Amino acid sequence: MRKTMLESVLRGTLTEPPPQPDQTGLDELAASVNRAARGRLGHSLSIRHVDAGSCNGCELEIHALANAFYDLERFGLRFVASPRHADVLTVTGPVTANMRDALLRTYDAMPDPKWVVAIGACGADGGIFAGSPAVVGGVKDVLPVDLTIRGCPPSPRQLLAGLLALLETAA
Amino acid sequence: MIGPRSIVTEDGWRDAIARLASGRATLLGLWGDKPDVTMALLDEGTGKVDVFGYTCINGQYPSVGAQHPPAIRLERTIRDLQGLDAIGCSDRRPWLTHDDEPYAFLPTEGDALHQIAVGPVHAGIIEPGHFRFTANGEFVVRLEQRLGYVHKGIEGLMTGATLDTAARLAARVSGDSTVAYSYAFALAAETASQIAPPPRAVYLRALMAEFERLANHLGDIGAVCNDAAFALMHAQTGILRERVLRASQDCFGHRLMMDIIVPGGVARDIAPDGVKQIGDLLAEIRRIFPHLVSVYDNTASLQDRTVGTGIVKPEFARQFGAGGFVGRASGRAFDARRALAYAPYDRLTFDVPVLSAGDVNARIWIRIREVEQSLALIDQIVGALPDGATKIELPPHGACEGLALAEAFRGDALVWLRLDDQGRVARCHLRDASWFQWPLLETAIDGNIVADFPLCNKSFNCSYAGHDA
Ligand code: SF4
Numbered sequence: 001m002r003k004t005m006l007e008s009v010l011r012g013t014l015t016e017p018p019p020q021p022d023q024t025g026l027d028e029l030a031a032s033v034n035r036a037a038r039g040r041l042g043h044s045l046s047i048r049h050v051d052a053g054s055c056n057g058c059e060l061e062i063h064a065l066a067n068a069f070y071d072l073e074r075f076g077l078r079f080v081a082s083p084r085h086a087d088v089l090t091v092t093g094p095v096t097a098n099m100r101d102a103l104l105r106t107y108d109a110m111p112d113p114k115w116v117v118a119i120g121a122c123g124a125d126g127g128i129f130a131g132s133p134a135v136v137g138g139v140k141d142v143l144p145v146d147l148t149i150r151g152c153p154p155s156p157r158q159l160l161a162g163l164l165a166l167l168e169t170a171a
Numbered sequence: 172m173i174g175p176r177s178i179v180t181e182d183g184w185r186d187a188i189a190r191l192a193s194g195r196a197t198l199l200g201l202w203g204d205k206p207d208v209t210m211a212l213l214d215e216g217t218g219k220v221d222v223f224g225y226t227c228i229n230g231q232y233p234s235v236g237a238q239h240p241p242a243i244r245l246e247r248t249i250r251d252l253q254g255l256d257a258i259g260c261s262d263r264r265p266w267l268t269h270d271d272e273p274y275a276f277l278p279t280e281g282d283a284l285h286q287i288a289v290g291p292v293h294a295g296i297i298e299p300g301h302f303r304f305t306a307n308g309e310f311v312v313r314l315e316q317r318l319g320y321v322h323k324g325i326e327g328l329m330t331g332a333t334l335d336t337a338a339r340l341a342a343r344v345s346g347d348s349t350v351a352y353s354y355a356f357a358l359a360a361e362t363a364s365q366i367a368p369p370p371r372a373v374y375l376r377a378l379m380a381e382f383e384r385l386a387n388h389l390g391d392i393g394a395v396c397n398d399a400a401f402a403l404m405h406a407q408t409g410i411l412r413e414r415v416l417r418a419s420q421d422c423f424g425h426r427l428m429m430d431i432i433v434p435g436g437v438a439r440d441i442a443p444d445g446v447k448q449i450g451d452l453l454a455e456i457r458r459i460f461p462h463l464v465s466v467y468d469n470t471a472s473l474q475d476r477t478v479g480t481g482i483v484k485p486e487f488a489r490q491f492g493a494g495g496f497v498g499r500a501s502g503r504a505f506d507a508r509r510a511l512a513y514a515p516y517d518r519l520t521f522d523v524p525v526l527s528a529g530d531v532n533a534r535i536w537i538r539i540r541e542v543e544q545s546l547a548l549i550d551q552i553v554g555a556l557p558d559g560a561t562k563i564e565l566p567p568h569g570a571c572e573g574l575a576l577a578e579a580f581r582g583d584a585l586v587w588l589r590l591d592d593q594g595r596v597a598r599c600h601l602r603d604a605s606w607f608q609w610p611l612l613e614t615a616i617d618g619n620i621v622a623d624f625p626l627c628n629k630s631f632n633c634s635y636a637g638h639d640a
Contacts, residue, residue, distance in 0.1 A: 007462075014410060049296045053321045056636045057346025057427055062296055063390075064416070067409035081294035098269045098320045099299060102291050128339060134324035153346065155426060 014068040021165035044076030048086035052103045054093030058120040058153040083109040090117045094126035095136045118145045121152040173574040176222035184225040192238040197492035201245040202600040203253030208232045218510045234259035241491045267319040279305045291320045298635035309620040314613045322639040329599040337596045345637030350383040351579030353432035359588040360434035362573030370557040372436035378552045381545040386415040387580035388538040398626045399476035418452045436562030477532040481615040481627030491607040495582025500533035507578040531630040603637030
């Protein structure tokens with residue numbers, strides 16, 4: 001194991017420079033963020049994620065944010081296990097009828113101030129699943145959404161650009 | 172692959188149930204197509220698949236689950252979605268619909284038992300589902316799952332849809348298996364309309380399927396180790412996985428290769444420098460992966476967590492017809508690529524690794540061996556890639572139906588498709604491999620400690636989205 005670890009140290013770093021924060025995201029956010037909240041949060045955000053009905057494709061790309069190429073945590077962005085200490089709620093999928101309550105309860109468990117990010121074509125408006133009786137709609141049909149990151153699924157770079165826009169505005 | 176069903180009488184239906192109950196056949200699927208119920212059976216010896224339809228009388232049919240438990244959740248689902256009732260099925264609770272709050276979990280009795288309720292929202296970035304543990308101290312004495320949280324009504328959305336829309340829906344049943352679902356859907360559509368896609372498309376499909384398998388297996392091997400607090404492996408396989416996804420993007424224009432396999436062929440050809448990119452990718456994986464395998468093999472503290480943990484008994488794997496690494500780690504050798512030998516796998520050389528220990532360790536080793544097999548398959552596919560067209564139009568065919576399986580990384584994905592005389596979808600059923608793996612997770616955790624559940628669960632990596640659809 002020591003050999004493998006040593007080799008990866010010697011190979012140099014894979015981590016890539018960050019993308020520019022998403023400009024449309026910045027505009028969208030400027031309207032929604034309470035500037036007084038900024039100072040208090042410091043330059044980091046804790047993110048709670050809820051899959052409200054996704055096909056899991058979006059989750060795969062959110063997971064990829066943690067790999068050595070994107071290394072999300074270097075920006076002070078951290079996915080946390082509980083809504084109780086989260087600033088941001090990211091939500092994927094169309095919101096299904098069966099997940100609506102759990103999503104609302106997660107949101108209610110978060111302290112103020114808090115932001116909601118809808119992820120993916122489905123998170124935006126239900127995507128291809130809109131109109132099914134088993135689906136309530138997009139995230140905006142259930143919660144106030146501050147930022148939407150589109151794509152099916154959005155790539156890690158798109159996700160990163162969106163979250164950085166949030167960080168610049170909110171933190 | 173498999174043409175229209177045969178309609179059977181009640182005797183014929185009961186005959187099929189007897190074949191299942193006695194272990195002479197394996198249940199591949201059971202679904203409603205009002206007023207019929209339909210089942211697909213596999214003869215494991217010959218690889219022959221039978222599809223039987225039974226026309227319900229007053230919306231009722233003789234229960235399969237009463238004699239063959241793997242059918243129980245399927246029958247509950249048929250009642251939820253089609254309103255057809257299995258007479259004799261002991262479990263009458265809904266499954267995918269959740270209108271019956273609070274849900275009646277099965278009662279438990281005994282001294283010093285306590286319950287732990289987990290989910291639907293979990294601590295990590297994973298899909299939602301509920302687990303109800305009954306524990307005695309640290310030991311789990313029963314796990315009961317409740318699923319259906321990400322039920323989107325996909326089969327309902329498909330009914331009446333064009334073939335194009337339905338194919339896009341199929342690609343979004345389970346994002347990690349988007350290639351496999353598109354593959355199975357295309358095969359079912361082509362079987363129904365009795366056409367064959369061009370040879371180049373046949374090979375490109377398999378290329379994408381092996382890419383998807385590689386990416387997922389690499390991700391899983393690291394993720395299982397990570398749940399045993401061994402983060403190094405996760406970081407290293409994460410790099411290889413990302414490289415596969417980037418190569419997919421470069422070759423096919425999408426990191427997960429969504430919507431590339433379509434009925435009639437593939438929607439686009441591989442990028443001009445794709446073959447070179449693949450060569451570089453394979454070389455990199457072959458350089459790094461053996462080191463990671465030896466790290467896994469030589470880390471006693473990691474093996475201490477994975478060996479002997481979460482055992483799936485071979486008889487359950489057989490009875491439930493568990494596919495993928497869950498089945499193959501417990502002695503069931505089924506792999507749709509081999510058993511149904513759909514093109515181009517009938518012309519490719521590969522091993523289907525099988526182990527019998529049935530523990531977390533065995534499920535990791537099956538994945539390791541399958542990574543190696545996929546690398547060898549990709550070499551062969553690239554070497555034999557035919558020239559020519561990549562897609563043909565599906566000619567109008569009149570009402571028709573067909574069934575197909577494609578081997579996804581976690582097991583066989585089944586698609587049964589019935590088209591109307593306009594070429595629209597009259598009914599489509601999609602069955603994820605997870606249907607026959609989730610119940611085995613309930614058995615595998617018995618007698619293990621609660622803290623080992625995440626490890627067991629990750630080693631199964633069942634799909635919630637694919638199951639709930
Ligand atoms: S946006 Fe696409 S990848 Fe994300 S959940 Fe919806 S269908 Fe899946």
